[in-house]
Amino acid sequence: MPSPFILDRSSVTQIMAWVLAALLPGIAAYVWLFGPGILVTLSLATVTALLAEAAMLKARGYPAKPFLTDLSAIVTAWLLALSLPSLAPWWLIITGTLFAIVVAKHLYGGLGQNIFNPAMVGYAVLIVSFPVQMTQWAGPLELTTLEPGAVHLTLAQSAAVIFGGDLPKATLDAITMATPLDVLRTGLYQQLTVDEVMTQPIFGHYGGVGFEWLAAAFLLGGLLLWALRIISWQVPLAFLAGIWLTAGFLHFFDAGRYGAPWFHLISPSVMLCAFFIATDPVSGATTPRGKLVFGLGAGFLTIVIRTWGGFPDGVAFAILLMNLCVPLIDQYTQPRIYGGARKEPRA
Amino acid sequence: MSRELFKFKGGVHPPGHKEESTGRPIHAAPLPKKLVIPLHQHIGQTAKPIVDVGDRVLKGQMIAAASGTVSAAVHASSSGIVRAIDMQPVPHISGLPDLCITIETDGRDEWIAHAPLDYQAMTPAELRVQLRDLGLVGLGGAVFPSATKLDPGAAYPCPTLIINGGECEPWITCDDVLMRTHADEILQGVAVMRHLLGSTETLVGIEDNKPEAIAAMQAAAAKMDFAVEVVSVPTIYPGGGAKQLAEVLTGKQVPSGKRSTDVGLQVFNVGTAYALARAVHHGEPLISRLVTVTGHVVRPQNIEVLIGTPFDTLIQLAGDLEHSTGVLMGGPMMGMPVPNLDVPVVKATNCILVKSAELFPPLPRALPCIRCTRCADACPAALQPQELFRFAKAGDFGRAQEYHLFDCIECGCCSYVCPSHIPLVDFYRYAKSEIWAHEKDKQASDLARERHEFRLFRQEREKAEKAEKLAAKAQAKRAELAAAPADKAEPGSATPSEADAKKALIAAALARAQAKKAEAAPKNTDNLSPDTQLEIAEIEARRAKIREQARQPLESKEKT
Numbered sequence: 001m002p003s004p005f006i007l008d009r010s011s012v013t014q015i016m017a018w019v020l021a022a023l024l025p026g027i028a029a030y031v032w033l034f035g036p037g038i039l040v041t042l043s044l045a046t047v048t049a050l051l052a053e054a055a056m057l058k059a060r061g062y063p064a065k066p067f068l069t070d071l072s073a074i075v076t077a078w079l080l081a082l083s084l085p086s087l088a089p090w091w092l093i094i095t096g097t098l099f100a101i102v103v104a105k106h107l108y109g110g111l112g113q114n115i116f117n118p119a120m121v122g123y124a125v126l127i128v129s130f131p132v133q134m135t136q137w138a139g140p141l142e143l144t145t146l147e148p149g150a151v152h153l154t155l156a157q158s159a160a161v162i163f164g165g166d167l168p169k170a171t172l173d174a175i176t177m178a179t180p181l182d183v184l185r186t187g188l189y190q191q192l193t194v195d196e197v198m199t200q201p202i203f204g205h206y207g208g209v210g211f212e213w214l215a216a217a218f219l220l221g222g223l224l225l226w227a228l229r230i231i232s233w234q235v236p237l238a239f240l241a242g243i244w245l246t247a248g249f250l251h252f253f254d255a256g257r258y259g260a261p262w263f264h265l266i267s268p269s270v271m272l273c274a275f276f277i278a279t280d281p282v283s284g285a286t287t288p289r290g291k292l293v294f295g296l297g298a299g300f301l302t303i304v305i306r307t308w309g310g311f312p313d314g315v316a317f318a319i320l321l322m323n324l325c326v327p328l329i330d331q332y333t334q335p336r337i338y339g340g341a342r343k344e345p346r347a
Numbered sequence: 348m349s350r351e352l353f354k355f356k357g358g359v360h361p362p363g364h365k366e367e368s369t370g371r372p373i374h375a376a377p378l379p380k381k382l383v384i385p386l387h388q389h390i391g392q393t394a395k396p397i398v399d400v401g402d403r404v405l406k407g408q409m410i411a412a413a414s415g416t417v418s419a420a421v422h423a424s425s426s427g428i429v430r431a432i433d434m435q436p437v438p439h440i441s442g443l444p445d446l447c448i449t450i451e452t453d454g455r456d457e458w459i460a461h462a463p464l465d466y467q468a469m470t471p472a473e474l475r476v477q478l479r480d481l482g483l484v485g486l487g488g489a490v491f492p493s494a495t496k497l498d499p500g501a502a503y504p505c506p507t508l509i510i511n512g513g514e515c516e517p518w519i520t521c522d523d524v525l526m527r528t529h530a531d532e533i534l535q536g537v538a539v540m541r542h543l544l545g546s547t548e549t550l551v552g553i554e555d556n557k558p559e560a561i562a563a564m565q566a567a568a569a570k571m572d573f574a575v576e577v578v579s580v581p582t583i584y585p586g587g588g589a590k591q592l593a594e595v596l597t598g599k600q601v602p603s604g605k606r607s608t609d610v611g612l613q614v615f616n617v618g619t620a621y622a623l624a625r626a627v628h629h630g631e632p633l634i635s636r637l638v639t640v641t642g643h644v645v646r647p648q649n650i651e652v653l654i655g656t657p658f659d660t661l662i663q664l665a666g667d668l669e670h671s672t673g674v675l676m677g678g679p680m681m682g683m684p685v686p687n688l689d690v691p692v693v694k695a696t697n698c699i700l701v702k703s704a705e706l707f708p709p710l711p712r713a714l715p716c717i718r719c720t721r722c723a724d725a726c727p728a729a730l731q732p733q734e735l736f737r738f739a740k741a742g743d744f745g746r747a748q749e750y751h752l753f754d755c756i757e758c759g760c761c762s763y764v765c766p767s768h769i770p771l772v773d774f775y776r777y778a779k780s781e782i783w784a785h786e787k788d789k790q791a792s793d794l795a796r797e798r799h800e801f802r803l804f805r806q807e808r809e810k811a812e813k814a815e816k817l818a819a820k821a822q823a824k825r826a827e828l829a830a831a832p833a834d835k836a837e838p839g840s841a842t843p844s845e846a847d848a849k850k851a852l853i854a855a856a857l858a859r860a861q862a863k864k865a866e867a868a869p870k871n872t873d874n875l876s877p878d879t880q881l882e883i884a885e886i887e888a889r890r891a892k893i894r895e896q897a898r899q900p901l902e903s904k905e906k907t
Contacts, residue, residue, distance in 0.1 A: 002440070002773055004759030005679040005707050006361055006517070010721070010766040012714050066712060112715035112767075232720075281719040286733060330734070337751050338356065338590065338728040339603040 012111075016071035018230050019276065022221035023078055026272070029217035030086070033210040034138045035175075037086040037158035041093055042078060044162070048097040049077035056106035072111055076100050079119035079276060083269070083316070084126070085136040087176060090163050092133050096122035116323045117283045120316040127311055139177030140210025143201060180208030181267065182312045184259055193256040198263075207266040214268040222275025231279040234291035239274045240265060242299015250307065264303060273298070273315045283323045290326075290333035298322045350578050353598040355591045357727040358583040359760045361680065363556055364518045368641040371648040373524060376664060382424050382450045382655030383691040384410065385437045389484040390491045391417030396448060402429045405459035407632050410448050413479045419492040420482045422632040423450055424653035426457040438658075438676040438690045440683045447691070450655070461630035471498075471543055481632040482694075483623060487511055487522075487589070487616030488677065490695045493623065496615070497543040502608035504545025509596060509614040510537055512553035512560060513580065513587025516678030519698040521637040522617050524649045526553070526560035529621055530567035532628075534575060536620030539627050541573065544613055549575045551617075552592045554582040584680060585758040589614040591727055603754055618697075638696055640665040643672075643703035652692045658699055659688035672707065675700040679707065680759040714767040722761035722771060728754050732761040736771050739778035744785070747778050755779075824852055 030038045053073040057064050080096055100122030108114040127134050138144070141152065153161065153175065161172070178186065180202050187197030197203075204212050225231045243264050250258035264270065278284065278298050285294040298318045305314025387393040394411035404410055404423040411421040427450045435447040466474050479494040499505040510533070514522040526533065537549060551568070553561050561579050568575035580586060580595050590601050593612050601607045607614060618636065625631045634654055638661065641647035645666025652661060658674060675682035676696055692699075722732035730751055738747035752775060761771040828848040 002770070002776070003675075003677075003679070003681050003683065003757075004762050004772065005675065005682070005702070005710075006763065007710060007768060008359070008361070008764055010764065011711070011768070012717060012766050015717075015719065015766055066714060070714060072717075110715065112717045282717050284718075286718050286720045286723065286731065334731065334750070335729055337603065337730055337754050339600045339605075339754070340729075340751070341602075 012070045012072070015230055016075050018225065018228055019075050020071065020078065022224045022230075023082070023218075023276065025221045026082065026214065026218040026268075027078075029214050030082070033140050033142070033214055034086055035141060035153050035158060036155040037138055037153060037162065038081070039155060040159045040162050041081045041084060041086055041088065044090060044093045045077035045081040045097045046074055048094050049073040049101050052098050052101040053106075056102055056110075060106065060110065062110065067111060070111065073101055073105075076105065076118045076122075079272070080122045082272060083119065083123045085134060085176075086138045087136045087158065087161050087172075089133055089136075092126060092130055093162075096126045099125045112282055114282055115326070117277060117280050117319055120277060120319045120323075123316045124320060127316070131311075135178070135182070136176055137179050138175055139202075140208070142209055144175050144177065177202065179312065180211055180263075181306065184263075185312060188257065194259055195256070203263075206262045211268055212266050215266045215271040218268055218271035218275065222271065225275060225279070231275065232288075232291060234288055235279045235284060235295045236274040238292040238295025239278045239299045240270070240295075242296040243270055243303055244299075246300045246303040250303070258307065264306070269313050269315045270302070273302070273319065277315070277319055278322075283319075283326065285326050285329045285333070287330055287333040287335055289335065290329040293329050293333060294322050294326065297325065350576065350596075352578070352580060353595055355586070355594045355727055356729045357725045357760060358585065358591075359725050359763050360582075361517050361584055361763060363582070364641070365520050365523065365556060368518070368520045368639050368647040368649060369523060371646060373528065373637065374648060374650050374664065376650050376652045376656055376661055378425055378452055378454060378456060378653070379656050379660050380452060381430075381657075382427070382452060382653065383435050383447045383657070383689075384421055384424065384450065384655040385435070385445050385447045385691065385693055386411045386421055387437075387445055388421060388490060388654070388694040389419045390489060391415065391419070391495075393446065394418060394421045396432050396446075398429050398432075398448065400429050400432055403427070404429060404450060405457050407461055407634060408459045409480065409482075409632070410450075413492075417492055417495050418479070419484050419494070420480045420632070421448070422482050422634050422654075423448075424634040424655050425450070425452045426455050427452040436686050436690050438683065438685045438693060438696065442686050461632075463630050464627045466539055466542065466627050474539075474543065478623070478626060481626045481630075483619070483626055483633055484694050485616055486618030486622060486636060486694065486697070487587075488681070488695060488697060489589075490693075493615070493619055496613060497540065499544055499608040499613065502606075502611070504547070505608050505613050506546060506611045507548045507550065507597060507613075508537070508540055508544055508546035509589075509593055509612060510549070510551040510617055510620055511587060511589060511592050511614050512551055512557070512564065512617045513592050514557070515554060515582070515584045515587035516680055516682075516698070517584075518641050518700050519639050519678050520641075521639045521649050521697050523557045523560050524639075525621055525637050526557070526617055527563050530563040531570070532624040533564070533617050533620045534567050534571050535628060536622070536624035537575065537615075538571070538573065539623050540613075540615060540620065546613070549573065550596050551575060551577045552580045552596050553577065554586055555579045556582040584760065585727055585756070588727065588756060588758065590756075603751070633694060636692070636694065636696070638692060639698040640701075641698065642675075642701040643668050643670075643706055644701050652696075654694060655691045657689050657691055658685060661692070661699055662688065662701060667701070668703070670703055672702045672704050675702065680763065681757065710770070711768045713769045716767055716769060719766060721764045721766065725760040725764045727758060727760060728756055730755060732771050732775075735778070736769065736774050739774040742781075744778055744782050748782065752778055752782075821852060824848070824855065828852075 050073055053068060054064050057067050077097055080100055084093060100118035104116055104118035104121035105114050183200055183202050184197050202208050206212050207215055222236060226233060244261045247264040248261035251260050278295055285291050301318035301321055302314040305317050386396060392415040395414045396411045398404055398410045405426045406423060408423045409420050410423050413420045429448060430451045431449040434444040437445045439445060464477055475494040475498055479492060483493040484490040485493060512522055512526050541549060551564055561577060564577045568577050578596060585591055586595060593607060593614055594600055599610050599612060601610055622633050635651055637649050638652045639649050640661045644662060645668060648665055650661055650664060674685050674688060676685050677683060677698055682700060716733055716736060718733050720733060726732055734750050735747055735752055738750065755775050757772050759772050765771060825848055828851055
């Protein structure tokens with residue numbers, strides 16, 4: 001065995017464990033603000049992911065233990081679960097998770113080989129295939145309790161909704177709500193101005209009621225990952241800057257038709273993406289400048305899709321499109337090596 | 348002293364493990380019964396043996412001379428009899444044996460006559476030849492011949508001389524201890540270096556985990572008649588790398604593919620400066636060095652060791668323990684495992700590190716790369732190790748070279764931080780050796796092709812020349828024959844005379860061939876001494892045998 005003969009104590013498991021830990025503030029806020037349904041979704045996705053991972057490892061002839069304990073499948077499961085509507089039916093969760101683990105991860109070669117972010121592939125498949133079911137968002141408790149016939153779903157009741165959907169239609173309608181992005185989109189279709197739409201009760205100080213606090217909780221976890229140097233600063237900063245600059249540019253020219261940059265920025269999906277999804281090392285750019293390009297591009301595309309695209313949120317497609325560009329970005333952003341020329345001639 | 352310091356990119360902070368071996372005074376190793384002295388202890392060409400088996404040699408006597416411009420002489424470390432000049436196991440990364448001179452020591456440790464060099468009276472070229480013949484090489488690890496490094500050529504004068512007391516590798520403390528105990532001599536060596544390089548600025552860089560060494564060097568510097576700045580630099584691996592230390596002290600990078608003198612710097616290890624002082628002020632060749640013996644031993648310490656002493660002797664001296672899991676030469680980041688404990692200490696041996704499962708737990712199983720780029724963050728050469736790994740693994744060596752594979756200094760930082768525990772440096776070594784092998788093959792096949800083409804050309808030319816000559820001769824003969832019988836032959840009988848001419852030509856050619864055959868014994872083998880003839884016979888026999896062997900498989904194939 002040649003040198004070096006010592007290692008620091010890091011491991012893939014440790015990195016993934018910190019990512020999961022950094023998601024906990026967001027999950028806690030989710031439960032607090034939107035009810036315990038997300039816990040059912042998370043559990044179901046986790047179990048599905050682990051079973052799918054184990055089955056695929058066996059099928060591909062890889063040892064199960066080192067790869068199951070690397071926790072990467074659980075990270076994928078959690079990121080997908082947090083992207084799904086919290087009262088989405090069970091089969092939707094399972095389908096998305098299976099697609100993420102089996103197709104997006106293992107059919108591309110498993111850990112470290114997937115060119116697309118598995119969780120975002122799962123999300124994209126679901127939103128394209130089942131757009132109606134993908135709108136079953138539990139509304140923020142702060143608002144739903146005001147509705148007639150609304151109930152606080154317990155964990156068991158949430159599970160019942162997810163697995164059987166045996167809640168009266170009126171109750172379900174009362175506890176689910178369109179997300180702020182949906183409301184904005186619908187309002188703009190109805191020829192309302194942004195300011196008029198923003199008077200609706202779903203909107204809070206900056207983002208949506210409840211949603212803005214969830215975004216803050218994801219931000220908190222993200223900052224923890226940055227403080228631990230598990231993620232670099234380039235991707236989150238560039239992604240947020242891409243969102244802010246693009247939204248700000250549009251808003252500056254026509255404040256009536258385009259949402260404010262703060263509104264776009266302070267949304268859970270943007271914060272989750274900035275710190276947990278765009279920072280996925282496997283499917284992201286690797287060079288320092290490449291990370292900036294990747295983040296900026298993803299932020300720009302997110303706003304473009306949100307504004308002109310057919311889906312309520314553009315984060316997933318923006319990430320997948322940027323995943324495609326990674327080899328190109330990396331090739332053209334190679335840093336100057338020690339003792340290298342100031343300008344790298346690159347083929 | 349406050350000097351503006353710079354940072355180099357990357358680096359890691361492995362546990363130092365320096366205290367283990369700095370607590371005990373320097374011991375001199377006992378004189379071993381047998382010294383095995385490799386002839387290739389430096390970068391460059393192997394030294395040529397100048398003694399024979401059975402010769403008595405004295406301590407400090409040159410036993411192998413430098414050969415070529417980049418080389419250094421090798422000396423007997425003690426007096427005794429030369430017992431063998433053959434291949435022996437040596438501490439080398441390849442694990443292959445190398446040519447060594449084995450001396451059976453006589454216990455008298457009798458010095459050859461030697462005297463200080465009046466270096467100021469000598470021309471630089473003369474002094475450099477002396478240093479080469481005293482076997483001086485860099486003792487920091489790379490063992491580059493010092494005489495070559497002390498020749499800045501067109502870059503003279505080299506304004507900045509940097510003395511490297513960084514010693515960033517964990518466990519190793521020989522430079523630290525040398526600076527604590529021999530600061531004055533180190534600076535005497537530095538004075539000679541300044542003289543040869545024409546340097547005006549002298550910096551000594553020492554990592555701040557060695558306060559005693561810094562204090563000792565500062566005290567010694569105050570006594571010198573030239574300015575020496577002893578600078579405390581941050582402790583970070585590989586801060587003791589020559590290029591890294593130079594960047595920390597001056598902010599300058601050595602351009603890729605150039606020499607440090609091109610940017611006005613030269614860097615020498617403190618041990619080299621000490622050896623230079625011994626050479627100049629005492630006339631002593633490089634026959635011993637300080638070696639840290641540490642790790643899984645009873646008494647980790649620094650030992651003054653004669654070159655050629657077996658590792659085993661030193662481990663015994665430091666007190667060997669059970670359950671060792673191997674021995675390294677060098678530190679844990681860049682050191683190499685030794686094949687067995689009979690290998691000798693060489694000029695490059697700064698540390699003998701005995702491993703145990705506790706100190707060096709077996710490395711965990713490698714997982715796939717997740718492109719986290721921690722390796723890129725840690726790389727002091729600012730490379731993209733994750734890409735190099737990908738190319739090396741895929742066998743895409745061309746791309747690996749495009750991504751600056753050969754700027755990798757194999758410091759091991761990338762492997763150290765890799766969360767997937769991939770032995771990255773291994774992949775780079777593999778890619779480099781594949782590229783070298785390919786280059787060699789290419790050179791060999793180019794040469795073979797050139798030879799083949801020349802042979803075809805020569806055959807063609809000879810054929811043409813022969814044909815020309817023959818034609819000319821035939822013409823002459825025909826003319827001659829035609830002239831001679833013309834008198835006798837009757838006019839009109841041209842046909843028979845033509846046939847006669849042809850016959851005559853053939854007869855003449857046969858006679859010539861016969862004559863040639865008679866004198867066919869090759870001229871250059873005449874008048875040879877019996878020894879040489881014997882040798883030729885042997886070679887011929889060998890060649891015949893090889894030809895036979897080469898033909899056999901072909902023939903058997905044809906038969907089946």
